[in-house]
Amino acid sequence: MARPDAGGLPAGPWDQRVWRLVARIPTARLATYGQVAELLGAWGRARQVGWALRRLPLPTAIPWHRVVNARGSITMTPSREGSDWIQRDLLVAEGIPVDARGRLPLDRFRWDPPLPLVF
DNA sequence: AGAATGACGCTGA
DNA sequence: TTCAGCGCCATTC
Secondary structure, eight states: OOOOOOTTSOOOHHHHHHHHHHTTOOTTOBEEHHHHHHHTTOTTOHHHHHHHHHTOOSSOSSOGGGEEBTTTBOOOOGGGTTHHHHHHHHHHHTTOOOOTTSBOOHHHHBOOOOSSOOO
16 A cells, blocks of 8 residues: 655665566567566566566666566556556557557567576 | 555466 | 456565
């Protein structure tokens, strides 16, 4: 309910790992929360990826907007206080079509991470 | 400490 | 295709 403000609080190692991985998603490419979790060896922790991105102090150079849900849409919810619409704008600006409901062609823009992933 | 809450994901109706 | 119901698990209340 209350929106915890991460500003000022040091990001934990989990946040750092999520951010560093998301930072290498190329322009106009998309990844899902579950995909990011999996690449970090954390299968089943998609929600935690969402939280890590939620803690990003905005504005940021990290392309957090390139992470969407597995259904191929932006999770639109008032609890995001507008970051969902910002995400839509940023994606459209990169050339990815997003409809009014937040749905987008995930298959066409899916990011194929180069292997091996080294950190 | 226990309950509630999600920027999730999968299954089944 | 949409939607409800669950399982999931760190964070919050």
